[in-house]
Amino acid sequence: MRAVLLDAASPGVTRRRLRVVDDWPEPEPGPGEVLVGVSGVGVCGSDLALLAARRHPPGLPWLVGHETFGEITATGEGVDPGRAGQRVVVEPNFPCLACPVCASGRTSSCPYRKSLGFSEPDTMADRIAVPARFAWPLPASWDDGDAVCAEPLIVARAAIRRAAGVHPIQDGHCLVVGAGSQGTLLCLALASRGITPAVLEPLPGRRDLAVQLGARPVLGNDGGFSLIFETSGTGAGLSEAVSRAAPEAMVVLIGQSAQPVPLVTQIVVQRQLTLAGSLIYDHPHDFAEAIADVKPGAGRTLKACYPMEEAEEAFRAAAEMPGKTWIKVGSVISRARG
Numbered sequence: 001m002r003a004v005l006l007d008a009a010s011p012g013v014t015r016r017r018l019r020v021v022d023d024w025p026e027p028e029p030g031p032g033e034v035l036v037g038v039s040g041v042g043v044c045g046s047d048l049a050l051l052a053a054r055r056h057p058p059g060l061p062w063l064v065g066h067e068t069f070g071e072i073t074a075t076g077e078g079v080d081p082g083r084a085g086q087r088v089v090v091e092p093n094f095p096c097l098a099c100p101v102c103a104s105g106r107t108s109s110c111p112y113r114k115s116l117g118f119s120e121p122d123t124m125a126d127r128i129a130v131p132a133r134f135a136w137p138l139p140a141s142w143d144d145g146d147a148v149c150a151e152p153l154i155v156a157r158a159a160i161r162r163a164a165g166v167h168p169i170q171d172g173h174c175l176v177v178g179a180g181s182q183g184t185l186l187c188l189a190l191a192s193r194g195i196t197p198a199v200l201e202p203l204p205g206r207r208d209l210a211v212q213l214g215a216r217p218v219l220g221n222d223g224g225f226s227l228i229f230e231t232s233g234t235g236a237g238l239s240e241a242v243s244r245a246a247p248e249a250m251v252v253l254i255g256q257s258a259q260p261v262p263l264v265t266q267i268v269v270q271r272q273l274t275l276a277g278s279l280i281y282d283h284p285h286d287f288a289e290a291i292a293d294v295k296p297g298a299g300r301t302l303k304a305c306y307p308m309e310e311a312e313e314a315f316r317a318a319a320e321m322p323g324k325t326w327i328k329v330g331s332v333i334s335r336a337r338g
């Protein structure tokens with residue numbers, strides 16, 4: 001079957017490269033697993049970090065991708081065979097569900113968590129095998145665009161849920177820093193709660209898309225925000241987030257970088273700010289709730305779709321274009337089992 005592999009950089013070149021192979025081994029669904037015929041995979045900032053060698057997979061070549069939807073084509077032992085034919089979105093982080101951290105409900109912090117695309121190879125391939133409980137049936141009202149945006153949208157919703165648990169979310173006091181695909185989806189998720197976030201983004205195309213989805217542009221020295229989501233993962237973004245914060249504000253960090261960033265601690269201390277990281281989502285409730293109550297519409301953030309053979313161009317576009325870029329892998333090979 002076909003698969004998109006991340007390869008080491010050629011000699012003299014720092015950038016890694018992607019190549020499509022057609023002889024990747026077919027996966028088999030093991031006990032408790034389903035085989036998913038992949039329809040599409042979103043390109044995420046963290047995938048771009050792998051290509052740019054800012055993040056490192058366990059080895060190369062490496063099968064990339066993690067924002068995946070498709071259709072169940074076969075079921076492993078112990079899985080309801082009636083699930084074959086279900087259209088599903090994959091929750092690509094598998095906590096152990098047995099340790100004390102998982103028992104506390106914060107499965108995102110599970111020290112044994114496996115992540116597709118990062119610690120585990122997958123999912124930019126024709127077919128993948130995943131644990132059945134992490135393949136979520138999609139409502140018929142979700143189109144392909146909504147489905148490909150589901151995972152990053154749920155990252156955004158989880159950040160809002162966690163912030164709302166400790167800090168009031170007030171309309172007119174919310175700021176989103178960065179309008180890449182994660183920032184744009186965060187604006188959309190806030191707008192769906194009746195909040196009009198201000199958005200700070202230097203690229204006009206990205207800023208315009210966030211505004212179309214319900215945000216308003218930050219004006220000049222706009223400040224005094226009580227809840228700020230930093231999605232750029234850059235030092236400049238964090239500086240903006242902190243400098244525009246009101247006293248007692250909360251700054252939620254979603255964008256991440258391995259590079260040190262400048263931080264004016266005087267502002268943090270004098271304004272008594274809370275800085276909190278928010279990582280992915282917790283199993284199972286974040287996926288369950290989103291799929292039960294999100295109105296389709298996240299697909300409006302999609303701006304470019306590429307065939308699998310043009311994965312390298314898709315990654316390049318994702319780094320520059322407004323909105324989300326995705327790779328259409330194909331339709332399923334077989335709707336029926338066996």
Ligand SMILES: [Zn+2]
Pocket residue numbers: 044045046066067152
């Ligand atoms: Zn992602």
Ligand SMILES: [Zn+2]
Pocket residue numbers: 095096097098099100101102110111112113
């Ligand atoms: Zn665990």
